[in-house]
Amino acid sequence: xxxxxxxxxxxxxxxxxxxxxxxxxxxxxxxxxxxxxxxxxxxxxxxxxxxxxxxxxxxxxxxxxxxxxxxxxxxxxxxxxxxxxxxxxxxxxxxxxxxxxxxxxxxxxxxxxxxxxxxxxxxxxxxxxxxxxxxxxxxxxxxxxxxxxxxxxxxxxxxxxxxxxxxxxxxxxxxxxxxxxxxxxxxxxxxxxxxxxxxx
Amino acid sequence: xxxxxxxxxxxxxxxxxxxxxxxxxxxxxxxxxxxxxxxxxxxxxxxxxxxxxxxxxxxxxxxxxxxxxxxxxxxxxxxxxxxxxxxxxxxxxxxxxxxxxxxxxxxxxxxxxxxxxxxxxxxxxxxxxxxxxxxxxxxxxxxxxxxxxxxxxxxxxxxxxxxxxxxxxxxxxxxxxxxxxxxxxxxxxxxxxxxxxxxxxxxxxxxxxxxxxxxxxxxxxxxxxxxxxxxxxxxxxxxxxxxxxxxxxxxxxxxxxxxxxxxxxxxxxxxxxxxxxxxxxxxxxxxxxxxxxxxxxxxxxxxxxxxxxxxxxxxxxxxxxxxxxxxxxxxxxxxxxxxxxxxxxxxxxxxxxxxxxxxxxxxxxxxxxxxxxxxxxxxxxxxxxxxxxxxxxxxxxxxxxxxxxxxxxxxxxxxxxxxxxxxxxxxxxxxxxxxxxxxxxxxxxxxxxxxxxxxxxxxxxxx
Numbered sequence: 001x002x003x004x005x006x007x008x009x010x011x012x013x014x015x016x017x018x019x020x021x022x023x024x025x026x027x028x029x030x031x032x033x034x035x036x037x038x039x040x041x042x043x044x045x046x047x048x049x050x051x052x053x054x055x056x057x058x059x060x061x062x063x064x065x066x067x068x069x070x071x072x073x074x075x076x077x078x079x080x081x082x083x084x085x086x087x088x089x090x091x092x093x094x095x096x097x098x099x100x101x102x103x104x105x106x107x108x109x110x111x112x113x114x115x116x117x118x119x120x121x122x123x124x125x126x127x128x129x130x131x132x133x134x135x136x137x138x139x140x141x142x143x144x145x146x147x148x149x150x151x152x153x154x155x156x157x158x159x160x161x162x163x164x165x166x167x168x169x170x171x172x173x174x175x176x177x178x179x180x181x182x183x184x185x186x187x188x189x190x191x192x193x194x195x196x197x198x199x200x
Numbered sequence: 201x202x203x204x205x206x207x208x209x210x211x212x213x214x215x216x217x218x219x220x221x222x223x224x225x226x227x228x229x230x231x232x233x234x235x236x237x238x239x240x241x242x243x244x245x246x247x248x249x250x251x252x253x254x255x256x257x258x259x260x261x262x263x264x265x266x267x268x269x270x271x272x273x274x275x276x277x278x279x280x281x282x283x284x285x286x287x288x289x290x291x292x293x294x295x296x297x298x299x300x301x302x303x304x305x306x307x308x309x310x311x312x313x314x315x316x317x318x319x320x321x322x323x324x325x326x327x328x329x330x331x332x333x334x335x336x337x338x339x340x341x342x343x344x345x346x347x348x349x350x351x352x353x354x355x356x357x358x359x360x361x362x363x364x365x366x367x368x369x370x371x372x373x374x375x376x377x378x379x380x381x382x383x384x385x386x387x388x389x390x391x392x393x394x395x396x397x398x399x400x401x402x403x404x405x406x407x408x409x410x411x412x413x414x415x416x417x418x419x420x421x422x423x424x425x426x427x428x429x430x431x432x433x434x435x436x437x438x439x440x441x442x443x444x445x446x447x448x449x450x451x452x453x454x455x456x457x458x459x460x461x462x463x464x465x466x467x468x469x470x471x472x473x474x475x476x477x478x479x480x481x482x483x484x485x486x487x488x489x490x491x492x493x494x495x496x497x498x499x500x501x502x503x504x505x506x507x508x509x510x511x512x513x514x515x516x517x518x519x520x521x522x523x524x525x526x527x528x529x530x531x532x533x534x535x536x537x538x539x540x541x542x543x544x545x546x547x548x549x550x551x552x553x554x555x556x557x558x559x560x561x562x563x564x565x566x567x568x569x570x571x572x573x574x575x576x577x578x579x580x581x582x583x584x585x586x587x588x589x590x591x592x593x594x595x596x597x598x599x600x601x602x603x604x605x606x607x608x609x610x611x612x613x614x615x616x617x618x619x620x621x622x623x624x625x626x627x628x629x630x631x632x633x634x635x636x637x638x639x640x641x642x643x644x645x646x647x648x649x650x651x652x653x654x655x656x657x658x659x660x661x662x663x
Contacts, residue, residue, distance in 0.1 A: 016521070017514050018393065018493050022630040027609050031263070031278040034238055034346075045632050068514060070394040073427065073493075074630060076329040078238070078345030099397050099429055100329055104345035117514070157361060158220030169347065171248070174355045177216055177224060181357060184215040185252075188226055194450030194458045195228055195322065196254065 002109040003167030004139055007090050009063030011135040011147065012053050013124035019067055020074040021101060025083040027075075038079055039086030054087075058132030066123045066135075067094040072101025072112075081108040091137045093144060095120050106160045107169070111137060113144055113154045123147065139165060202468025204365050205434050206400045209340040209465070213323045215357060222359045227255070227352050228322035229339075232295070233308045234260040236327045237282040239349035240289040250293040252356040257317050258290045259298040261307045262611045266574045266601035269300045275613060304447075306577020306603045309333040309547035313417060314579055316446025320435035320462040325352050330547050330627065332423040335432030336416035337439055338465055340400070342430045363429045364398050364474035367467075369405035372482035377661035379557065380415035381549055381625070381644035383407065384422040385487035385497040387479060393495040397427035399475065402467060407481040408433055413442040414553040421548045422627050425494035434466035488534055488657055489642040491522045492631045498534060500647070500659045506530035525631050526639050527619070534657050537641065540620040542571040542652040543634070544598075544645055546608035549625035550576030554645040555584050558625075559592040561649035561660060567597035568655035572614060574606040598652065610635045623651035 029041040046052045053059050065084070071094035072080060081104050084092065090110055095117035097105075105112045126147040127133055133147035139161065145151045163170060174181075189196055203211075215224040232239075236258075243250070250256065263279030274280040283300065290297035298304035304315060309330050312318040320338035325331065327349040334341035344358070352358055368387060401423050408416065416433045423431025433439075440459060443449045450458040485499035507519035507530060523530060528537065544550070544558050555575060573593050575581035581603055584590060590600045607614040608626035610633070616622040618637025625648045629640040641657060650660040 015517070017518050020493075020628075020630045022628070022633050026632055026636070027611050028636075030235065030611065031237065031282050034241065045636055070427075073394055074329065074424075074628060076327060076331075076343040076345050078347060081345075096394055096397060098394065099427060100343055100345060100424075103348070107345065107347040157222070159222045159359065162220075170359055171246070171351050171354050174224065174351065174357060174359070180216045181224075181226075181355065184226055185356070188213075188228075192228070192322075192458075192461070194454035195319065197450060197454055 001107070001163070001167045001169050004090060004109055004111050004164040006136065006138050007063060008136040009134055010059065010061045010132055011064035011066055011127055012059035012062035013127040014053055014065055014067045015124060017068040018070045018073065021072055021077055021080045021098065022074060024072065024080040025077060030077055030079050034082065037086045038083040039088070042083040042087040056131070061088070063088055064091045064093065064135050064137065065089050066120055066127060067092060068120060069095040069117055071097050073098035076100045076104070078104040078108060081105040081110045085110050093120060093123065106164060109164065109167070111139065111164065113137065115144065115152055115154060119152055201472060202470040204467040204471045204473065205338065205402055205432060205465055206340060206365055209321055209323060210362065212321065222361055224357050225323055225360050227325045227356050227358055229317060229324040230256045230352050231308045231312055231324065231326040232256060232258045232286070233328065234263050234282045234286045236349055237285050238346040239327060239353055240285065242346065242350040243353050248354045250295065250353050253294040255356060256295045257312070258286055258295050259305050259308055259311050260286050260300055262605045262609060264300060264604040265612055266604050266606045266614055269305065269602050271300060279612060303578050303582065306579065307547045307550065307605055309421065310551060310576035310580065313337055313413065314446070314577055316443055316449030319443065319449070320439060321465050325358060329424045330421055332428065332431045333417050333421040333547055335420040335423065335430050336413060337443070338432060338435035338462065340430055340432065343424065363400040366396055366399040366401045366475040366477060367473040368401055368403050368477045368479065370403065370407040370479045370481050371405040372407060372480050374407060374481050375484065377486050377646065378484045379644040379646065380411060380418040382484055382487040383481065384419045385489065385494070385642065386484050388422060388426045388494050389497040390479065391426045391477060393425060393493045394427035396423070399428050401426070401428045401431040403431060403433050409436065412553060413438060414551045417551065418548055422494065425627060435462045486644060486647050486660055488647065489629045490526065490528060490534060492525060492629055494627065494629060494642065496522070496629070497642070500534055500657065502534055504528045504530055504532045504534065535659060537657045538621070538655055539569060539623045539641065539651050539657065541569050541616060541622050542648050543607040543622055543624040543626065544571065544648050545574035545576070545606050546626035547576065548627040549645050550574060550580065552580050552583050554625065555580065555589050558645040558649040559589045561646050561653065561663065562592055562596040562598060564663065565596065565653035567652045569652060571598040571652045572601060572607055573598050574601045575603045577603050607634055609633065616640070623648050623657065
């Protein structure tokens with residue numbers, strides 16, 4: 001995973017609530033091989049609209065997306081954060097996130113930042129007033145600095161923060177617990193033996 | 201203090217606590233489908249192996265053709281590639297696979313309970329958000345993306361933070377014409393589409409207790425549409441009766457040992473939940489959605505909301521764009537909405553009881569619009585045909601197809617064309633969900649069949 005430390009870049013305002021995973025990445029693209037990239041399919045059904053924010057010159061280079069309430073609800077498709085990341089967006093700021101999308105993003109190197117809806121709304125207003133303005137996301141300090149220079153603190157789980165900062169994926173970490181996993185499995189297979197009978 | 205069902209399963213699967221509040225949980229059962237292709241690729245790119253193939257079960261569902269279950273029937277080369285890869289990967293790693301031509305094939309969330317693979321008190325993971333379905337049997341079941349699925353394949357574990365708990369108590373007798381689908385749509389309308397985010401829901405109360413397992417599966421299936429990590433129902437006599445004799449359910453002395461464990465699972469009387477929600481079943485009516493979020497559900501007697509009467513600007517803007525997308529006028533009666541086609545299927549509502557309910561209505565007339573019926577599994581299809589349900593559907597002009605995810609997500613070519621309106625028993629009414637530009641109204645199987653007979657949204661109680 002690509003590490004995430006400090007990101008400073010153009011931010012785009014997305015004035016819509018309930019942006020579900022089918023909007024971020026429609027289902028018809030889900031089976032493309034990962035290596036072929038998903039950036040071209042991001043918000044594919046909105047990209048036909050010239051008014052869509054990412055079609056407007058100042059926002060095309062966006063690295064940060066500022067959304068509204070309930071971003072990323074719906075499907076477990078990790079292709080949604082892949083599309084964001086491949087397009088170049090490494091951080092989404094919203095009032096709240098779909099649960100699976102949130103964790104998929106963290107595992108993809110896209111940082112989801114939850115801030116109160118009013119702050120998201122203020123950010124979006126400033127970004128409309130100053131098209132192409134930049135924002136800064138500082139993961140070690142857990143702060144977001146808006147286009148007006150005001151900084152806000154955000155929360156993130158310490159384990160996921162560490163993985164993002166170091167670009168670790170957790171399989172390596174888990175395999176360090178091999179002894180504990182093996183011991184647990186042996187006990188588990190004895191205690192719940194009926195789960196392992198009929199598997200023929 | 202007593203423990204909840206969720207806490208008991210959590211503790212029974214905890215390998216180690218660490219990493220700043222994260223717990224490493226053992227995964228008892230892992231279900232894979234054609235969409236798990238990316239995870240198998242990641243695993244092999246890293247030179248890793250499947251750790252516990254005997255705890256994994258596979259079946260293709262998302263991309264399979266509902267016209268025929270021969271491989272050649274899959275027209276889209278991308279879908280065919282992943283269905284073939286599922287076959288190759290499961291052979292390579294020694295995973296049980298209910299392949300396209302296997303009579304046990306079906307939608308993964310229908311197959312798990314049906315085969316007795318899903319059992320009370322286990323942690324179950326699958327690379328699909330509707331994995332919450334399996335909670336109906338008293339399992340802790342949740343969906344995950346490709347990286348997490350790779351992790352589960354490689355380690356048979358998952359790192360999880362403890363969720364908060366929400367008890368949703370539904371009491372009272374369900375009125376005539378009101379089904380499990382209407383209960384869960386009413387719950388989502390009340391809680392909100394992300395209202396249960398951060399929570400695991402336990403459904404409780406007399407109405408849930410009186411439900412069959414198939415009904416509970418419908419309720420738990422849509423927990424994710426309220427934003428929950430998982431939804432579950434404590435196991436009881438209904439659960440045990442459902443499981444007994446199923447192919448992968450324990451047998452003989454093992455059944456007795458399993459039963460003894462299962463009986464320890466229900467939440468203790470003094471267990472505390474972080475949130476409590478109460479719903480009176482007697483007040484419910486058949487539900488239908490008008491918008492692009494499952495929370496946009498209303499009794500069928502209701503009207504399309506008017507953005508002008510909304511004071512919250514975010515809500516008003518959502519309503520404006522939603523009504524425009526859906527092609528609906530503010531204030532119009534839901535029963536005035538004409539539909540172009542009907543879909544009866546999906547992991548939400550394609551089990552035998554669902555098909556019986558739809559057939560009961562279908563008997564009374566003839567379809568005015570195209571109707572696609574896709575059974576939730578090949579076993580459901582065979583059982584339905586044995587009862588003659590296929591004949592009832594065909595006589596009513598409904599199309600009787602093979603099993604798969606079909607028009608719920610439209611990945612297999614079963615699509616709703618742009619601008620067309622579909623009454624659907626599935627779980628998501630997102631813009632473009634059933635095909636680019638498609639318009640979806642979610643409702644129960646009986647309501648879907650009623651819409652088929654009249655060509656518009658119809659109160660099945662008055663049909």
